[in-house]
Amino acid sequence: MTALPLTLQPRPAEPVDPSVDHAILAIVSGASTAATCTTDLAAGPWDFDTRPGYGPGSSMGDVIPTGAPRQGELPAEYREASEAELHARITAAKEVLGDRVVVLGHFYQREEVVTHADYVGDSFQLANAALEHPHAEAIVFSGVHFMAETADLLSRPEQAVILPNLAAGCSMADMASIDDVEECWEQLADLYGPLEVPDADGLVPVIPVTYMNSSAAIKGFVGRHGGIVCTSSNARTVLEWAFARGRRVLFFPDQHLGRNTAKAMGVPLEQMSMWNPRKPLGGSSAADLADARVILWHGFCSVHRRFTVEQIERARAEHPGVRVIVHPECPMAVVDAADEAGSTDYIRKAIAAATEPTTFAIGTEINLVQRLAAQFPQHEIFCLDPVVCPCSTMYRIHPGYLAWVLERLVAGEVVNRITVPADVAEPARLALERMLAAKP
Numbered sequence: 391m392t393a394l395p396l397t398l399q400p401r402p403a404e405p406v407d408p409s410v411d412h413a414i415l416a417i418v419s420g421a422s423t424a425a426t427c428t429t430d431l432a433a434g435p436w437d438f439d440t441r442p443g444y445g446p447g448s449s450m451g452d453v454i455p456t457g458a459p460r461q462g463e464l465p466a467e468y469r470e471a472s473e474a475e476l477h478a479r480i481t482a483a484k485e486v487l488g489d490r491v492v493v494l495g496h497f498y499q500r501e502e503v504v505t506h507a508d509y510v511g512d513s514f515q516l517a518n519a520a521l522e523h524p525h526a527e528a529i530v531f532s533g534v535h536f537m538a539e540t541a542d543l544l545s546r547p548e549q550a551v552i553l554p555n556l557a558a559g560c561s562m563a564d565m566a567s568i569d570d571v572e573e574c575w576e577q578l579a580d581l582y583g584p585l586e587v588p589d590a591d592g593l594v595p596v597i598p599v600t601y602m603n604s605s606a607a608i609k610g611f612v613g614r615h616g617g618i619v620c621t622s623s624n625a626r627t628v629l630e631w632a633f634a635r636g637r638r639v640l641f642f643p644d645q646h647l648g649r650n651t652a653k654a655m656g657v658p659l660e661q662m663s664m665w666n667p668r669k670p671l672g673g674s675s676a677a678d679l680a681d682a683r684v685i686l687w688h689g690f691c692s693v694h695r696r697f698t699v700e701q702i703e704r705a706r707a708e709h710p711g712v713r714v715i716v717h718p719e720c721p722m723a724v725v726d727a728a729d730e731a732g733s734t735d736y737i738r739k740a741i742a743a744a745t746e747p748t749t750f751a752i753g754t755e756i757n758l759v760q761r762l763a764a765q766f767p768q769h770e771i772f773c774l775d776p777v778v779c780p781c782s783t784m785y786r787i788h789p790g791y792l793a794w795v796l797e798r799l800v801a802g803e804v805v806n807r808i809t810v811p812a813d814v815a816e817p818a819r820l821a822l823e824r825m826l827a828a829k830p
């Protein structure tokens with residue numbers, strides 16, 4: 391047998407522990423010299439479920455909306471159980487439930503939860519995975535609130551979608567409230583005239599586009615007003631769809647995905663206006679809004695906002711030849727400085743497709759980066775952010791909550807069901823169908 395050329399030989403597999411929780415515990419106990427954004431991460435989420443806020447992690451500085459769902463107290467038997475005991479209880483409950491339940495795990499979810507997931511993916515992949523199980527009675531979505539809503543929109547009415555911890559919201563989705571968006575729409579109507587009347591070229595003044603990371607109420611708003619949903623994988627195709635129907639786009643909630651996508655399509659920055667819902671006319675002038683091709687809602691993801699150009703420069707200096715891939719929710723300067731930008735699925739596929747041992751510096755959530763490092767030991771894969779700081783809201787789904795909802799199902803009780811009201815669900819589905827029909 392011919393020996394492989396040296397460059398193609400895989401490195402000896404070094405065991406990589408994909409658990410971010412273990413990394414945090416090692417930091418807190420002094421066994422690791424790495425840094426974390428807060429030592430509170432070492433506590434169970436039930437310690438902060440009683441306080442308003444997103445809890446420790448990347449979103450902890452964000453403002454939680456009044457009336458955000460609060461999780462009731464988790465029974466002590468789950469709070470006090472060891473990791474091994476919870477693992478055994480979840481495995482046993484899943485065995486009893488069999489095909490009656492599907493467990494979905496988001497790419498950014500803790501390893502201790504993801505290990506029990508029947509499917510792992512991004513929010514839309516997971517909602518579609520649930521469609522493959524029309525006879526499952528329950529879909530347990532180990533993600534955040536808007537993802538469970540999307541699964542409810544796409545699943546059958548008799549299927550119960552369960553979010554293991556009701557406090558697992560998403561600070562970015564919460565930055566676009568339905569009241570603020572309705573108010574914005576009224577102000578734009580005063581500025582541009584009737585928003586659903588096309589001009590001589592057949593274009594309406596504004597098409598609303600929402601990122602998948604938004605509430606069902608926002609998806610419903612978009613559906614009612616001739617708009618569409620996008621993901622980070624198809625944002626360009628969706629914006630092309632919108633520009634074929636409107637003079638401009640109102641994009642929410644993530645300004646960075648909107649800006650990065652429009653810029654890549656050739657829209658000049660001068661034709662992008664910001665809309666801050668706390669300011670009259672969103673803080674932009676009427677003249678700027680008249681010229682705008684894209685109006686960007688003032689929202690962001692606190693996980694992806696942590697990445698900086700300095701981190702990329704340091705990675706390049708310390709790892710010559712490093713391949714830098716970041717998520718398009720990162721700020722524009724970071725996307726411009728990276729080698730590539732793409733969705734979580736793009737990042738995973740890019741690493742899987744690399745045939746030679748490669749050093750990757752990745753700009754996305756730490757749980758996904760750690761898992762990729764464990765899955766592809768032939769490559770060196772690290773997170774651009776040297777501080778261990780997971781998505782606060784995803785972190786709310788501790789294995790204790792997963793064990794609780796599954797054991798309640800075994801006992802015949804559905805807890806933490808997420809349901810989208812019919813008057814919101816119908817237009818929200820329309821906006822999702824438009825996205826599925828949009829072709830590049």
Ligand code: SF4
Pocket residue numbers: 449498534559560561562563603691692693694755781782783784
């Ligand atoms: S990573 Fe950002 S966008 Fe995703 S759930 Fe967390 S806060 Fe929301």
